[in-house]
Amino acid sequence: MANGPSPVINKDLEGEFRSFLGLEGISTDELDLVTYGYDATRKNFPPSAVVWPVETAQISRILRIASREGIPVYPRGSGSGMTGGALPVSGGIVLALERMNRILDIDTENRTVTAQPGIFLGDLKKAVQEKGLFYPPDPASAKVASLGGTLAESSGGLNCVKYGTTKDYVLSVEAVLPDGEIIRLGSKSRKSVSGYNLLQLLIGSEGTLAVITEATLRLIPYPEHRCTLLSRFGSVKDASRAVLDILNGPVVPSALEFMDRVSLECVSAYMGQDRIPPCEAVLLVEADGFELDAVFRDAQVIGEICRRNGAETVRMATELQDRESLWEIRRNLGPSMYQKAPFKFNEDISVPIAEFPTVLQEVYRIGAKHGVIVICFGHAGDGNIHVNFMSHTESDPAVHRGIEEAFRLAVARGGTLSGEHGIGITKAEFLPLEWGGREIELMRSVKRLFDPQNILNPGKIFPEKKPGTS
DSSP states (O other): OTTSSOOOOOHHHHHHHHHHHOGGGEEOOHHHHHHTTBOTTOOBOOOSEEEOOOSHHHHHHHHHHHHHHTOOEEEESSSOOSSOTTOOTTOSEEEEOTTOOOEEEEETTTTEEEEOTTSBHHHHHHHHHTTTEEOOOBOTTTTTOBHHHHHHHTOOBTTHHHHOOGGGTEEEEEEEOTTSOEEEEEOSOSOOOSSSOHHHHHTTSTTSSOEEEEEEEEOEEOOSEEEEEEEEESOHHHHHHHHHHHHTSSOOOSEEEEEEHHHHHHHHHHHTSOOSOOOSEEEEEEEEESOHHHHHHHHHHHHHHHHHTTEEEEEEEOSHHHHHHHHHHHHTHHHHGGGTOSEEEEEEEEOOGGGHHHHHHHHHHHHHHHTOEEEEEEEGGGTEEEEEEEESSSOOHHHHHHHHHHHHHHHHTTOBSOSSSOOTTTSGGGGGGTSOHHHHHHHHHHHHHHOTTOOBSTTOSSOOOOTTOO
């Protein structure tokens, strides 16, 4: 039912929702429908209604009604996703989780935090930091990204190189299945091999299997000291070679970011100031730890590696204000790209570390071949390159061809279509480049098991089947 036109949310259904959500818990107002029909892809698919639950029991009732009526439901955090994962492509109901934004418990003895999905990740990180604890996942959008969205995408971010991604920190979740049944997966225990790992199946499933309503996350002690280095290079080749040498060296940095010349030009224009003198590439690297002298020594080792690889300058920042000034540059890269063109196709291919220099150069070649501006930055420390194809139109055949070539390149080099943004709708057609037919069918069968009516976030991840196929 969710594959065809969405059933209309008539007055009777609207009244049924209002009976337990309250007058402010549902809207069919045109402005709300437009507002909640878009995300960071800048695409828009207005739903038939938006609902704002405040507790798990309400989500359960919403999904029971949707299941009964065959209405598609689209879980939504803050709408910061880059692949259309929350877009209501078949109309139906947007399940806005922003009002479920509480921290339920910070357990300092077990080093865990339990929170609802609507909390901004930055607020959660700040709250646990005040207790001397650290939740490492740190996407550049942390200030506006919701916890639930980062669970749905298994987000990574700046600290992946040392600390791993979201999936490495989720201990348990409460979730609601598409038919409204409430389940709990995992426990506070740090180790468990009891049955199939259904918990990890939900992390990164892009809201297609269940709605996560509560998560307990593992925390670690907050590193007291940090040192940030900004190294300028005269060529992308020198910078990418330095990446490999840093990662093969004795120090594991907590962050290792790459930015190319055009991305730096964009962010300078966007922020209205030149914080970095012109150069072809920059590495932004951070070392952290609990002893200041040890962190400083680690930073010196990293700085020397950069110099040996041709760094023109190496700037070291230890004070909080100076470090934040450097990281502000990195966090503003995404929105600054629109200085070059009104449409940005941000692909987040990820490749084995040893392939990083080659793939980076090949991506620029692909852009030149198709006459498309390509801007690269991203998490060099784990081979996750944000390749931005810039365009003056929303649908450019040259951009589409370039994106497909970049995906083929990544897969051929042992990599993946997505390191952290997910597949959503923008990459679904390319999924067969990475996975074979049998593997995709196994994934589809998991979806059918959880959601036999296909009402929960339909139209995501999988390529559309050709007419006549089952």
